[in-house]
Amino acid sequence: MSGILLKGLEGQEIRLKNQDISLFEAGLDGYLIVPANEKYNTARALWNGMIERKPGLIVRCRSSEDVMKCVDLARERGILLAVRGGGHNVAGNALCDGGLVIDLTEMRSVRVDADNALVLIDGGATLGEVDSATYPAHGLTTPMGVVTATGYAGLALHGGMGWQMRKYGLAADNIAGVDIVTADGRLLRAGPDENPDLYWAVRGGGGSFGVVTSFTSRLHSTPRQVMLAVPIFSLERAPEVLRFLRDYMVDAPDELMVLGAFWTAPDTPEIAPGNRGAHALFLMICFIGPLEDAEKAVAPLRNCQPVIGDLTSIKPWTEVQKFFDEDYPDGRRYYWKSTFADELTDPIIDALMEHAQSRPSMLTSIDLWSMGGAYGRVGAEETAFGSREAKVTINYESNWIDPGEDDANVEWTRKSLRQIQELAQSRTYLNFAGFGEDQERLVKENFGKNLDRLQQIKAAYDPHNLFRTNFNIRPKG
Ligand SMILES: Cc1cc2nc3c(=O)[nH]c(=O)nc-3n(C[C@H](O)[C@H](O)[C@H](O)COP(=O)(O)OP(=O)(O)OC[C@H]3O[C@@H](n4cnc5c(N)ncnc54)[C@H](O)[C@@H]3O)c2cc1C
Incomplete structure (x- = not known):
């Protein structure tokens, strides 16, 4: 029989005839990739090499109209999307096995409206592409994450933590509006004055409400030279450093963002001989403000204990954003988990010390994001993101190369997370949630009191749960 076989929303088989496929493709600005196509394996490759999915049909969209046509097709024929x-x-949520993928890889343009300090970001653009459009020519940036190849859409829809979080809030907090294709195939504008419920939901609620074809996000003036201080301490000094950091952040200026990481000292001349390749604690300290202020604010952290090395530098923002890039190549094996903690308590520090030393892979890091500042001043119900009370986000980022080491790394991550959640809280930051969990539980814990409202908005815009291959908010009512 000719045509292609797709998976339905309820797991049933759906056959699209060749003539229907040809007609559908003829109406697109973009193009189709089917399993027989030579581009298929490249098109279904994901960043996380632990995940392999085989969609039945990938549609490389080139316009909002293309996205609307895909949504219509999926809804009318009941195709998994x-x-x-x-x-x-x-967690690999960009793809589904057997279904249709709306692929925004070719929709990545970024347009700056400098007069209004806004940037229009297409749904497939990466963080690096956004910075390249806003910073070199205009000295402007919008808050995002810390690795340039990450997609802006997925990151911002669930929050988006980065160096500017304490100064300007999450990526989601800086969304001024979106163009979104909803389950009925319409292209809607959502902003403070248009579809305000949808606008509230997309700021933290994830991809359950439709396909965002374009974000309008706020820009902020950013210095031409930015300090990224990176003192590195031996593991034995880590508890004292972390206690100092905990106290220091209580009154730290919003400009100062610290990302701590139990990691591995690099084999480079900046690290004292004998410490290269050893377990270590990094403080990565970014200051979004004048260099004189940066020196003053950063010095106490750099000097709180003797270091084994220091990778501090002053550079343009776009270079700061590349600091981690080479540590997260495509296709490596990754198993990440995350949890919020109200405080970095002594028992948590003790547990982290134990976990740092038992890492099965020296590529793995345990990251500690200092929250607070502008991020922390947004009310729990102001955006869908939810409570901002936690002072720290703890991420277990297990990274390794050999598939034969999968079990050891996954087991270590899960065990460590369980232990830390007993001391912290069980709420997970969904952008770092990874796979292998009960997603319904994660969603419930993450959104807390906001879940009810999110489910009602979902019922209004996607009553049959067409957009479900995500950290899914089910329609209520
Ligand atoms: C190397 C690396 C570094 C990271 N660093 C950070 C960081 O610094 N801060 C942080 O907060 N997070 C960070 N993350 C986590 C990141 O925010 C999430 O993995 C996020 O999902 C990535 O978005 P994406 O568009 O690339 O993902 P995709 O895999 O393409 O999509 C993610 C989810 O969003 C949905 N989605 C994607 N685009 C759209 C759209 N246009 N409209 C509607 N739904 C859409 C998808 O369906 C899927 O459910 C990092 C991840 C990686 C791999």
Whole structure:
């Protein structure tokens, strides 16, 4: 029999005839990729090499109209649907097995409206592409994450933590409006004055409400030279450093963002001989403000204990954003988990010390994001993101190369997370949630009191749950 076989929303088989496929493709600005196509394997490759999915049909969209046609097709025929932004979701949610993928890889343009300090970001653009459009020519940036190949869409829809979080809030907090294709195939504008419920939901609620074809996000003036201080301490000094950091952040200026990481000292001349390749604690300290202020604010952290090395530098923002890039190549094996903690308590520090030393892979890091500042001043119900009370986000980022080491790394991550959640809280940051969990539980814990409202908005815009291959908010009512 001719045509292609697709998976339905309820797991049933759906056959699209050749003539229907040809007609559908003829109406697109973009193009189709089917399993027989030579581009298929490249098109279904994901950042996380642990995940392999085989969609039945990938549609490389080139316009909002293309996206609307895909949504109509999926809804009318009951086809399982996934949406690919930057393809960097840790859980691999950009693809679905057997279904249709709305692939935004070719929709990545970024346009700056400098007069109004706004940037228009297409649904498939990466963080690096956004910075390249806003910073060199205009000295402007919008808050995002810290690795340039990550997709803006997936990151911003669930929050988006980065160096500017304490100064300007999450990526989601800086969304001024979106163009979104909803389940009925319409292209809607959502902003403070148009569809305000949808606008509230997309700021933290994820991809359950439709396909965002374009974000309008706020820009902020950013210095031409930015300090990224990176003192590195031996593991034995880590508890004292972390206690100092905990106290220091209580009154730290919003400009100062610290990302701590139990990691591995690099084999480079900046690290004292004998410490290269050893377990270590990094403080990565970014200051979004004048260099004189940066020196003053950063010095106490750099000097709180003797270091084994220091990678501090002053550079343009676009270079700061590349600091981690080479540590997260495409296709490596990744298993990441995350949890919020109200405080970095002594028992948590003790547990982290134990976990740092038992890492099965020296590529793995345990990251500690200092929250607070502008991020922390947004009310729990102001955006869908939810409570901002936690002072720290703890991420277990297990990274390794050999598939034979999968079990050891996954087991270590799960065990460590369980232990830390007993001391912290069980709420997970969904952008770092990874796979292998009960997603319904994660969603419930993450959104807390906001879940009810999110489910009602979902019922209004997607009553049959067409957009479900994500950290799914089910329609209520
Ligand atoms: C190397 C790396 C570094 C990271 N660093 C950070 C960081 O610094 N801060 C942080 O907060 N997070 C970070 N993350 C986590 C990241 O935010 C999530 O993995 C996010 O899902 C990536 O978005 P994406 O568009 O690349 O993902 P995709 O895999 O394309 O999509 C992710 C989810 O969003 C949905 N989606 C994507 N595009 C759209 C759209 N246009 N409209 C509607 N739904 C859409 C997808 O359906 C899917 O459910 C990082 C991840 C990686 C892999």
